[in-house]
Amino acid sequence: MSGIWQWVVFFVCLVVENWVWAASLRLEVDGSRVESELKELRRFSDTAAPDVTRILYTQSDLDARDYLRRLFKEEGLVIREDAIGNIFARWPGKSADSPAIGTGSHCDAIPFSGMYDGTVGVVGALEAIRALKRSGFRPVRSIEILVFTSEEPTRFGIGCLGSRALTGVLKPLDLMKLLDVNNTSFDQARFAAGYTDKLENIELSESYYDGFIELHIEQGPELEKGGIDVGVVTAIAAPAQLEVTFKGDGGHAGALLMHLRNDALLAGAELAIETEKAALAKGTRDTVVTTGSFDIAPNTVNSVPRHAKLGIDVRDIDEQRRDSVLEIIISRAAEIATARRVEHSVRVLNKDSPADSAVELVRALEDSADQLNFSHQRMVSRAYHDSLFIAAKFPTAMLFIPCRDGISHRPDEYASEEAISKGVLALAHTLAKLSSAAPQEDEPDL
Amino acid sequence: MSGIWQWVVFFVCLVVENWVWAASLRLEVDGSRVESELKELRRFSDTAAPDVTRILYTQSDLDARDYLRRLFKEEGLVIREDAIGNIFARWPGKSADSPAIGTGSHCDAIPFSGMYDGTVGVVGALEAIRALKRSGFRPVRSIEILVFTSEEPTRFGIGCLGSRALTGVLKPLDLMKLLDVNNTSFDQARFAAGYTDKLENIELSESYYDGFIELHIEQGPELEKGGIDVGVVTAIAAPAQLEVTFKGDGGHAGALLMHLRNDALLAGAELAIETEKAALAKGTRDTVVTTGSFDIAPNTVNSVPRHAKLGIDVRDIDEQRRDSVLEIIISRAAEIATARRVEHSVRVLNKDSPADSAVELVRALEDSADQLNFSHQRMVSRAYHDSLFIAAKFPTAMLFIPCRDGISHRPDEYASEEAISKGVLALAHTLAKLSSAAPQEDEPDL
Ligand SMILES: [Mn+2]
Ligand SMILES: [Mn+2]
Ligand SMILES: [Mn+2]
Ligand SMILES: [Mn+2]
Structure with missing residues (x-):
């Protein structure tokens, strides 16, 4: 042997x-x-x-x-x-x-x-x-x-x-x-x-x-x-994460009149509300969307916010449904940016299978x-x-x-x-x- | 002399x-x-x-x-x-x-x-x-x-x-x-x-x-x-400043189903939108309202926000009109807190003449x-x-x-x-x- x-x-x-x-x-x-x-x-x-x-x-x-x-x-x-x-x-x-x-x-x-x-x-x-x-x-x-x-x-x-x-x-x-x-x-x-x-x-x-x-x-x-x-x-x-930023002109909270503003925080706030709507619209408990982080600048009470950055988390056990939610959020971000005259950008940080x-x-x-x-x-x-x-x-x-x-x-x-x-x-x-x-x-x- | x-x-x-x-x-x-x-x-x-x-x-x-x-x-x-x-x-x-x-x-x-x-x-x-x-x-x-x-x-x-x-x-x-x-x-x-x-x-x-x-x-x-x-x-x-906080339960962005959430950020986002509405509703250029600061915790993309704190600035050359805007914002905050099942508190930081x-x-x-x-x-x-x-x-x-x-x-x-x-x-x-x-x-x- x-x-x-x-x-x-x-x-x-x-x-x-x-x-x-x-x-x-x-x-x-x-x-x-x-x-x-x-x-x-x-x-x-x-x-x-x-x-x-x-x-x-x-x-x-x-x-x-x-x-x-x-x-x-x-x-x-x-x-x-x-x-x-x-x-x-x-x-x-x-x-x-x-x-x-x-x-x-x-x-x-x-x-x-x-x-x-x-x-x-x-x-x-x-x-x-x-x-x-x-x-x-x-x-x-x-x-x-x-x-x-x-x-x-x-x-x-x-x-x-x-x-x-x-x-x-x-x-x-x-x-x-x-x-x-x-x-x-x-x-x-x-x-x-x-x-x-x-x-x-x-x-x-x-x-x-x-x-x-x-x-x-x-x-x-x-x-x-x-x-x-x-x-x-x-x-x-399958999780996916988006980073959406809005950029406006900012200005003095007392001096800048409302109709002249393009407030980045308000754009971000609208998008956060939309992310919730996008999840609920799927009508299934398996779709969850979270705006988990929200950072604004200069972030001081007497200044119109100039920047807003949102971290958005989208999950689903169904990859296709998750991706359709992503698409909805991305198009809402663009609509909001246009309506509020702010610049915006979207980055898909990850979108794993x-x-x-x-x-x-x-x-x-x-x-x-x-x-x-x-x-x-x-x-x-x-x-x-x-x-x-x-x-x-x-x-x-x-x-x-x-x-x-x-x-x-x-x-x-x-x-x-x-x-x-x-x-x-x-x-x-x-x-x-x-x-x-x-x-x-x-x-x-x- | x-x-x-x-x-x-x-x-x-x-x-x-x-x-x-x-x-x-x-x-x-x-x-x-x-x-x-x-x-x-x-x-x-x-x-x-x-x-x-x-x-x-x-x-x-x-x-x-x-x-x-x-x-x-x-x-x-x-x-x-x-x-x-x-x-x-x-x-x-x-x-x-x-x-x-x-x-x-x-x-x-x-x-x-x-x-x-x-x-x-x-x-x-x-x-x-x-x-x-x-x-x-x-x-x-x-x-x-x-x-x-x-x-x-x-x-x-x-x-x-x-x-x-x-x-x-x-x-x-x-x-x-x-x-x-x-x-x-x-x-x-x-x-x-x-x-x-x-x-x-x-x-x-x-x-x-x-x-x-x-x-x-x-x-x-x-x-x-x-x-x-x-x-x-x-x-x-006459400027006035409010601090509004919302407090929910937080939770995991993947595991916590949408209908079980009481998301503090979403409450804050709704209030920010309402502050703008309250200013515009006065129909005068002299009323300005700004949500200038917005802080959330834990502020991480994969966690449902548990805390949100808003710094809100309200100004008007007419003190009475300014105070009526303050009242509107304070009652909206309470309504939002009830609807979203979050705790909330309001502090008037200053309200000068x-x-x-x-x-x-x-x-x-x-x-x-x-x-x-x-x-x-x-x-x-x-x-x-x-x-x-x-x-x-x-x-x-x-x-x-x-x-x-x-x-x-x-x-x-x-x-x-x-x-x-x-x-x-x-x-x-x-x-x-x-x-x-x-x-x-x-x-x-x-
Ligand atoms: Mn100054
Ligand atoms: Mn100064
Ligand atoms: Mn973890
Ligand atoms: Mn873990």
């Missing part, structure tokens, strides 16, 4: 060994530890508790990253960070050169938001690994936690920066064009944060992951309402839930996630847990320790299975 | 001497020097030229004050500053203890504005004194330049801070309640700027000024349109214009000025000069060197007359 057969037998043994492990897994999740780590993480915020504000490359963000790296290191994970601060914390498998199984989420937070969005998928992933280690499990494929940089669009106006860059949707040149509101370039910002590697090194190879699972709070009411333990996401809704989960991962999650006696249901994610982009390159699925009243992006966002523990358990169980799979013969690294 | 008669003869001589001086005044204004000093002043800005942004107690503001003090000192003026940074630069008269003749304006500038609003009345006042000195004139009453602190409401949300405090409209306790957007208290801010004197010492005594004249650009189109050299202001329009100029000063300005062969016209100021508050305590008038296209609060705000020179000449001529008047026997300081 030699050559290729030797390898085949070796891997068959590995597989059998690991299926036995997985079947006999005695996984125990330490929910109170996860809870206390989430609370510790909440402390890294630019606004006072219970609000969380953690914006890309601010001191709070860097402190949170520091804290996570410390936790990963305590578990003996192998850490690397790429040129924009995506953090990879790897538990090397016996077949360390095979494509890994990825899991993770983000740890940034929009201004005045809560402590569970994203973070549950990071700290939860770590606890999943700890539970596996405690049970004596040892993976064949490496298991890797990925903490995505800037899932939220707060600083540079575009969400899922990390996953877009990892999957080549954002190229180095695209990244270098980004500016924040203070005209700090993305490059200046990442350098100041200590990330100085070449942007060309970020993109992951096709064989980097064999599968990716993101654990996340639902950010909607369905699981809680149905008393369901976990949701298995089959598709992520919906993503489907990988069928085999959906099944793996459902099997784990069954084996653990957790109730589960398939669902669509209306919120945006890094998994949307990861799914375009690697088999991907998401695991949702219920959160109170479906509330998110608010300080009263809440998921119970029990809900989180069940999510972590299902995640750990699934990671065990996936990481036990034998590497394929034709896998490039073998 | 002794006792009281001695004094009477002395003062009669003084008066006659000065009337002779005033009549034979050979005043020459150095317009190009004023222009170059205004340009120098423009450099102290937080935004790049041609924009000017000079906000209370910022480094730019402190640098501008430094520059002005240097100019005043070069002329040998006696400088004092009060506890909030109102700057007084005095040319002592022969009767130095008599009430002075005041003149001046402000040097702060709203974000992204121009270089003539306020500054013309400060640098112009200095050039008026220089012209008087060059002519050999010597005043009986002291002539004092007053540079008001924070005419613009940018930092603490309330305009004419300096003049309100000088005239007791704002008491020390009112000042101490003020907070800027960063929650810096007014006291913290003035201390940081080096102003540490007691607030109780600010208010001026009733006999401090015998008259006050503010030179200012018109900030409207009338003088330019009519080809008129100077405008003599007979009344300052219009002020009339002192008849004798209006006549003195008109006489000077006539003697100088300048065309002139009486007019109402639609814009807000420190003179509004000074007028409540001292005889006050304003002198307007034309500015291009009536534009103000914008970087393209412009007044020609010729227009400024004529304004300074008329001001100098009037100051000469007023400062030559004999002190009254019953004046307290004699």
Whole structure:
């Protein structure tokens, strides 16, 4: 027995060994530890508790990253960070050169938001690994936690920066064009944060992951309402974002007579009202439109506004319907600009396609839930996630847990320790299975 | 001849001497020097030229004050500053203890504005004194330049801070309640700027000024349109400012369905539209309403806005009509809040009465214009000025000069060197007359 057969037998043994492990897994999740780590993480915020504000490359963000790296290191994970601060914390498998199984989420937070969005998928992933280690499990494929940089669009106006860059949707040149509101370039910002590697090194190879699972709070009411333990996401809704600017002449609030004005704020206010009308006109609960940001200049009470900039978010699980809403908003903006004699411009910041989960991962999650006696249901994610982009390159699925009243992006966002523990358990169980799979013969690294 | 008669003869001589001086005044204004000093002043800005942004107690503001003090000192003026940074630069008269003749304006500038609003009345006042000195004139009453602190409401949300405090409209306790957007208290801010004197010492005594004249650009189109050299202001329009806040629940822009939202931004947008309607409904050009500031939180594209705060400015030369517009806006705000299920609150930040100029000063300005062969016209100021508050305590008038296209609060705000020179000449001529008047026997300081 030699050559290729030797390898085949070796891997068959590995597989059998690991299926036995997985079947006999005695996984125990330490929910109170996860809870206390989430609370510790909440402390890294630019606004006072219970609000969380953690914006890309601010001191709070860097402190949170520091804290996570410390936790990963305590578990003996192998850490690397790429040129924009995506953090990879790897538990090397016996077949360390095979494509890994990825899991993770983000740890940034929009201004005045809560402590569970994203973070549950990071700290939860770590606890999943700890539970596996405690049970004596040892993976064949490496298991890797990925903490995505800037899932939220707060600083540079575009969400899922990390996953877009990892999957080549954002190229180095695209990244270098980004500016924040203070005209700090993305490059200046990442350098100041200590990330100085070449942007060309970020993109992951096709064989980097064999599968990716993101654990996340639902950010909607369905699981809680149905008393369901976990949701298995089959598709992520398609988001689009517009930036509309209006520019008038401004002037003195006392001296400039009404009929001589071309007030940029009033143009923006009219468009905001129109965005709501455009959503409601579709007559379906699946179309949502939000004017989420609205900035005017000079923004002082005694001056007629000269500039208005609106950030508009349009989502639908139906891409065609979403695009028709976009078109309506764009034409309303033009009509308003004409009527109010202001200049205007429209930029489509992103207009991504919906993503489907990988069928085999959906099944793996459902099997784990069954084996653990957790109730589960398939669902669509209306919120945006890094998994949307990861799914375009690697088999991907998401695991949702219920959160109170479906509330998110608010300080009263809440998921119970029990809900989180069940999510972590299902995640750990699934990671065990996936990481036990034998590497394929034709896998490039073998 | 002794006792009281001695004094009477002395003062009669003084008066006659000065009337002779005033009549034979050979005043020459150095317009190009004023222009170059205004340009120098423009450099102290937080935004790049041609924009000017000079906000209370910022480094730019402190640098501008430094520059002005240097100019005043070069002329040998006696400088004092009060506890909030109102700057007084005095040319002592022969009767130095008599009430002075005041003149001046402000040097702060709203974000992204121009270089003539306020500054013309400060640098112009200095050039008026220089012209008087060059002519050999010597005043009986002291002539004092007053540079008001924070005419613009940018930092603490309330305009004419300096003049309100000088005239007791704002008491020390009112000042101490003020907070800027960063929650810096007014006291913290003035201390940081080096102003540490007691607030109780600010208010001026009733006999401090015998008259006050503010030179200012018109900030409207009338003088330019009519080809008129100077405008003599007979009344300052009555401004009022409202702060309206709406508070909803916020939520995730993807996950929160439209019918479950109570979006604070949309409530604010509706109110902004209503403020315009309320002004137009009056059917007169004298009613102007501006939603000048609009701040939302969290102000991020993927989050339903939870807070909206509007700064609304309402002006009219008719106080009753202005107040009826205020009432309409306040009731619209309540209706919108109910319809959109958001909380709301309304604060009337100020609601000042219009002020009339002192008849004798209006006549003195008109006489000077006539003697100088300048065309002139009486007019109402639609814009807000420190003179509004000074007028409540001292005889006050304003002198307007034309500015291009009536534009103000914008970087393209412009007044020609010729227009400024004529304004300074008329001001100098009037100051000469007023400062030559004999002190009254019953004046307290004699
Ligand atoms: Mn989020
Ligand atoms: Mn998230
Ligand atoms: Mn102004
Ligand atoms: Mn002014």
